[in-house]
Amino acid sequence: MSVKRFFKISVLKTYFLIGFLFLVSIFCFAQEKSKVDSLEILYENGNYKAENRLKILRQLSTEHPDPNKKLVFSNQLIKEAKLNDSTNLLFDGYLHKGYALYQKADFVEALESFITASKIAYEYNQESNLALVNIPIADVYSAMEDHDNAILYYDRALDLYKEELESHEKTNDLFSIAIISYNLGDEYIKYKMPDSALVYLEQSERLFNKINERVYLPFIIGSKGQAYALQNKNEVATANLTIAIDQLKEFEEYEAVSEFLHSLSDIYLKQGKPSEAIDYAEESLLLGKKFGLKDHISKANLKLAQIYEDLGETSKSYRFYKDHIAYRDSVNNLTTVQNLANVRTNFELSKKQIEVDLLEQQKKNQKILTFSIALALLLSSFVLAGLFRRNRYIKRTQKIIEAEKEKSDQLLLNILPGDTAQELKTKGHVKAKKFESVSVLFTDFLSFTHISEDLTPEELVRSVDFYYSKFDEITSKFGLEKIKTLGDSYMCAAGLPFPDNSHAIKIVMAAIEFMQFVENSKQFESEEHTRFDMRIGINSGPVVAGVVGIKKFAFDIWGDTVNVASRMESMSIPGKINISEHTYELIKDKFDCEYRGKIDVKNKGMMKMYFVNYGVPKNIQKKVWTEKEMNK
Template structure:
C-alpha cells in the first residue's frame, strides 16, 4: 500500500469535467470575462477558468491563474488571491515542479490564515503534506498532515478529518517501528469514513489495517479487514488489490487452495479492466502457491507469464520476487542452469532497486535544497526592510523582555516540572518502576534471568467468527473493555502486565522483583479474570449482544526479562516457560483456568484443583494439567 493512495487528496482537488461539458462551460466563462470589469467577479471567473483547464491545457490554466492572482492583488481581494495561488500551485504540481508548487501553496496558506478560513487552511496543509510525502520527506509530511487534522477537528469537517487521519496513517505505515501508530489512525479514520459513506477512504483504511495485521502475522484480523475492503471497493478498480492481499494471507497460513482461489479471482477482474500490475501480483501469488505445493513445473510456467507482464510495466519490485521464485523453482526441479540464470537476474534487479531508492533519497535531498534556496532568495529581499524595523523595535522589545523575563522564567520552571512528571508517568505506564529507574539512571536496563515466575495467558474463543459479525468499532471497543478490566485485576494482585498480542493477553507474577507469592498472586488474578468474563457475558446476553468467552493458561518456571532495542521500549519476557504457559491456554477449556504441574505444586494448599491429564511438550516430556476451582 505505502504510497498507493498518497496523491488521493490532491487528486480530489482537481475539478474533473467531461470534455464536451468543460468546453461549453469554458466558452461561456470566456464570453462573460470579456464583458466584466476588474472586480471580484472577474477574479472568480479567472480562477474557475484556471481549474477547468487543469488537465487539458495546463499552459492556459497557468495564464488564467496568474491573471487572477495579479488582479486580485491589484484590487485587494484576499480570498481571490488565496485561491489563485492554490490553483497555480496545482498546475505546477501536475507538471512536476514541486518547489514552485510549495512556494505558491505557502502563499495561499498565509492568505487563508489571514482570512481565518480554517477549511481552506486545512486543505492547503494537507496538499503540502502530500508533496513532501511523495518526495520521501516523511517527517515534514507528517507535520503538515497533523496541522491539517487539528484544523479540521476545530471546524468539525469530518471529510477532512478522515482524509488527514488516513494520510497520517500512510506515513506511519512506511516504518515497522510505527505500525501501531498507523493502526491507531486508520482505526480513527474508518468509522468517520463509514459515517460519511466515503467508500474510497473506507477501503483505503481497511486495506491499510489489513496490511498492518498481515505484517504482524495476525492472519484472522488481516482477513477480516481485507474482506471488508472488498465491500467498500465494490465496482472499483481496487478490488483485485484487496483479493491479492487476501491471497497473501492464505499463502502465509498454508491454505494453498484458498490462496489460489483469491489470486485467480483477482487475475480475472484485473484482466477485464486491463490492470497489468494487479495481474502480475495475482500471477505471482498463484506461482508461489504452486511452488509451496511442490508443483515446480507449474510454478515456473506461471512465473514466466508474470515475468512477461512485469517487464511490460517495469514492475521492478515484482520482478525481484518473480526472479527469486524462478531460481528456487528451477533449482528444486534440478534445472540448475536456468536456476543460475534467474539467480543472476534476481541479483541484478535487486541492485537496480537499491540504486533507484538511493536516487530517490538524493532526489529528496535535492528537493529540500531547492526549497531552501528559493526561501533564501525571498529572505534576502526582506532583510533590508526588516533591518530598519528591527532597529526601531529593538528598543521596545528590550524593555519588554526585562519586564516579562521573570514571569517567563517561573512559568517555564513550572512547565518543566509538569512535563517531567508527565514523562515519568508515561514511562511507568509501559515499563515496571524498577526497570524505568534503571533506564533513567544508566540509559539502559540489563535483561535478567529470574528463576521463578508464573506466566498467565488468555485467549478469546471463536475470535475470528465473532469479529466477522461486529463492526470494527464494536470489535475494538469490546476488546478494549475486556483488557482494561484485566489491567485493573492484575494490578490489584501485584502481577505485571507484559503485552497484548491480537486478542491474547499475557502477564506474569514474580517480576521484575522476585517474590514468593507469585504463583498464588497470578492464579488469583486468573480466577478474577474468569469471574469478570462470566459476569460480562451475562450482561451482554441480557442486552442481546454478542460476547467473548475465554481460555486461561498458567505455568511457572524461569524466564529472561528485560527490554531490547534503542527506541519504543517494551518490557518483555522470553523462555520455554512462556511457550508452556501458552500451551496451557490452548490446551484448556472455555471458562476454565488450566495450570501446569509446576504451578500446582506451589498453590495446591491454597486452591482446590482437579487433575485433568497430561500433554506432551517438546524437550519437556509430559506435563500434568489441573483445573483450578473458583
Template structure:
C-alpha cells in the first residue's frame, strides 16, 4: 500500500504567498500610475500569483511577460528578479524544469548584483527544489545548504524552517534517517517558536514517517496523532485524509486490522468529500487489502473492485496495479483460477507500464542534465570568444614596443586562462556525450534503433508495410495451475527469469521483441529492416528458447520446484508495423499474420517449435533443419491449416 506524506514543496509556497490581498485591490494599485513603480510591480505580481498561478498557469505566464517588460523599462532590479522568480515557479508547476531553472538562475544573478540576501536565499532554495524533482540530490543539497547559511545570517526563522525541512526530505530519500530526523526536529522547533501551526503539522507527519520507516510504529503513531489533531483544528481535510491513511498503514503492519479499517474508512470519507479521486482509489484498495487479511473475501472484493474501477477512470496506474494485486490474491485464496489469472495478467501489464514510465522519467532527467551542461558550456564558449576578440583588438591598436611587452605578458596569462577553459570545454563536451549515450541507450530499450533514430530526427515515425515477417509466439502450459501453487512474487520472478533469456536470444539472432502479454512472449524477425535470413534466425531463436525451457524444467524438478513448460509457434507473412500512441511509445505490429502465428502456438505441442506452411516454404531447403509434417490441423477461426514441427538437423 502507498503511504502519503505532506509535501515540503507545498510548505514552501505557503510561506511565500502568505496572507492574500483581494485581487480587485491589487489590480487597482497596479492601474494607479501615480503610485511608485516598485509598489505597482509588487501589486501586479501578487495579483498574477494569487489569481492565476495555480488555476491558469498559461495566463500567468502571459501576464508576467508584460510585467517583466514593465519592470525592465522601470529599471527596478529587485522587481525584475521577483518577476523572474514567479515565472520560474510557473514553469516548475508545468513540469518545464529547464525553463524553471533558467528563470531562477537569472533571478539569482540579479539578486546577487543588488545584494538582496533574502532573495538570494529564496532563489537558492527554489533551484534546490528543481534539482530534487530531477533526482539530482547532490546539487539540491548544495543549494539548500547555501540557502540555509544565508537565512541563518539574516535571522529568517521561517525560511530556515522551510529549508531544514527540504534538507530532511533529501536525507529521508537517501535513507539517512538520523540526519533526516535531526533536520525535521530542528525545523519543527523553529515553527513552534514562531507559531506556524500548519508547518508544525507537516513536520509531525515527516517525523512520524521516519519512525515508521525505522520500525518504531509506536512513535510513528504518536506523531501522526498529534499532526491529526492540528489538522482537525485547522479543518484541513486533505491533510487529515493523508494522515489517517498513514495511521491505517501502521495499524495494518501491526496486525490491528480493526483500527486500520477505521482509519482507512475515515480517510476515504474525507477524500470523497474533497474530490481527491487518486486518494480515494488508494483508500479503497487499502480497505480491500485489510478485509483480505481478515479473510472477509466478499467485502475485500467489493472495495478492491471499486478501487480498480476508480483508478482506471482517472488513469492512475499505481492504484490500478494495487487493485489487481488485491483481486489476484482474493481469487487465488478462493480457488477461482480463471479470475486470478486474469488479474495477474493485468498486474504484469501494469508493472510493464510503470517500468516504461520510470524509463521515460529517467530519459527526461538525463535530457535535463544534458541541457544544463550545454547551457554552461555555451557560456564558457561565449566568454572565450569575447576574450579572443579583445585579444585581436588589443593587438591591432597597441603597436608601441613597451606596451607590446606588457601585452605579451598579458597574452601569456590569457593563453593559460584560455587553455584552462579549452580543457573545461573539452571535458564538458565529453560529459554531455556520455549523457547523450545514456539517453539513447534507454530509448533503445523501448524502440528499435532505426525507429528511435527516425523519431529523434522527425519527431514522429511512419507506419510501414512489410511483406515477409516471421512472428514468434510463446505460451506457458499449465500456467493457471502453477499460479495457484506459487506466490505472486515467485510467479513473477520465474516469468522474468525466462523472459530475460528470451530477450538475450532475440538480440543474438537479430529479431525484434515486440511485447509480453501476461505469460506470453511475442517477437518478430524481418523488422524494422527486412533480411534474407530473418526466417532462419527466428526459427533458430525459437529452438534455443525451447532448449532453454527443457533445461529449466529439469533444474526446477531437481529442486522440487514447480516447472513451466512451453508451446511455441511461428508464422511468416505480411504485417503493418509502427508506433502507437503519443505517450509511452510502443513499437507494435498488426495483421492477419499475427493472428495466424498465435494459432501456430496454440496448435503446437509442449517442447516443440510449430511452424506454418508459409514458414516451412521459406526454410524447407535449409540443411540446418529437419521437419515433421503434421498434415492438416484444425485451427479455431481458420479451418484446417498445414503445420510442421521443426528441429535441428
C-alpha cells in the first residue's frame, strides 16, 4: 500500500485557491523554515495585534512542517473560526487538519476531516473549495487501496477544474489538472496498467512544463520509472528512479524517496540480485523510521521478509515480517474506512435530495406563474373559448409530462438496478446494503492503450462498443448486474441486488461466453472492430453495495471481495479465466478446473488460484442447464 506522493503538491494548490496571502512554495521549505519558527514564537508570546491573530493562526496551520504542531494549530483555527462565524476559516481549518492527519498516516481521521470540509464547501456553494477537497479525499482512498473510489474523486475534481478552465484559462487551473493527471497515472500504476499510467503521467509533465513548474518533474520521472518497471523495461526504469531519488533528496521529499527506493528494490529482486534489493529496501526502512512514515516502514519490512525467506534465512524473515504486521495493523483499519465510505455516500445522496427539492419548488413556482398568466388571458377573452383552450393545453401538457417521466424512469433503470431505482424515486435516497455472498468478475484487454494509439477515435469507440455490447447481452442473459466499465476493463457481479444461490455458476458461465466471443471474433477479418486478447478474474464473497455521485448517479460495490477479484484478473493470463479458492468451492462440482497452486498476491500473501477449463461443464454433455440444476 503506497501513500500519495503528491500530497504536498495538493497542499500547495490549496494555498492558491483559498487566496492565502502568506503563501510560499512548498519546495522553498528549507529557506522558509526560519520564518515559520519566528511566526510560531510570535504567536506563543502574544506579541501581535488582536486583528492579526486569525491570520497568523491560519498561516501556521497551513505552512508548519511538523504534522503534530500543524494539527494543534488547525484545531485552534477551527475553534476560533466557529466563534467568529467564518466559513472560509472553518473550511481551511478542517482541510489542513486533514492534511496533518494524512502526514501522520491517520487515514481514517483524515478522511473524516476532509468530508467535513466538503460539507462546508457544498452548503455555502464554494465550488472551487469543493473541487479542491476532492483531491485529498481521493488521496486517502488511494492510500487505502480503494482505487475505484480514488479514480472516481480524481475524475470529479478534474471535471470541476476543467469547467473553470473553459470559462477563463488560469495557470492555477492548469496546475490542478496537472496534479490530478499525475494522481490518475499513479492509480493506474497500482492497477498494473502501465500504458494508461504513462498517458496521464506524460500529460501531467506537459502541463507542468507549460506553466514552467519544473520543480515537480522529479515526482513524474520516478512514477514513469515505476510504469516502465511494470513493462519490464528495467534499464530505463532504473535510470528514471535513480534520477528522481537524487533530485528529491535535495528537496527533502523523503516520503517519495522511500517509495522509489522500494521500487528499485523490486526491480533488482526480479533480476535475481537479492543483495542490491536488500540495500535499497533497508535504505527505505531507515528513512521511514527516521521520519515516522508508517506505511513505508510496513512495506520495507515486508519486502525484506520476502527476500530473506527466498534466501532461506527464516529467522531474519520472521523478524521483519512481524514488524510489517505491527505497522500494517496500525495503519490499515479497513472496516472503519468502509463505514466512512458509507457516510460519504449518504451525505452525497442527501445533497442530491436537496437539489431535487429545489427543482420541485421551482416547478411549483412555474406552475403558479403559468396559471396567473392564463387567468389574465381568460379575463380578457370569452369565458367559454378561454376554458376550452385551457383544457386542451392541460391535456397536451399532461401527455408531454407523462412522456418525459417515462423517459426519465427508463434512463434511471439503465443506470441503477430496478429496486435501487425505485427506492431512490420513492425515498429520495438509497441506503447502502451488505450482501453476504456474491461473485465479482473483471475483464481486461491486453495492450489496449498501445493498440488504441494506432486507431482513430471513431475506430476505438466502435471496437470497444463491439465487445461491450455483446458483454451486456451475455450479462442480461444470465441475470448479472453490470457495475461499470473503466477504460478497457469490464466489471459485473452476480447475486445482487437479489440474493441468488447459483451466483458463482452463472458468473462463470457468463465468463465462458465472454471468452468464447472474444476468441471467435479473431476467426474472421473485419474493419468494424480490432481483435484483442483478454483475461478474466473472478472472486466470491461479501460486498457492500450503494449509490454514489453528485451530478451523476452510479451503482457501485466495495469490499475485500472486489479487491481480490481485481487481483484474480491481474494474475490471470491471456485467454484464461482465473478464479479464487472461494469461487472454486462454489463451482467445483459443475466445472472442470485446473489448480494453479498458491501464488503470491500483493498485500494478500499466498492465495490458491484455479483456471476454469471452459468448453463443456463438468459431467454435462450437450445439455442446457435449468435454473433448478444450477441451484443444486
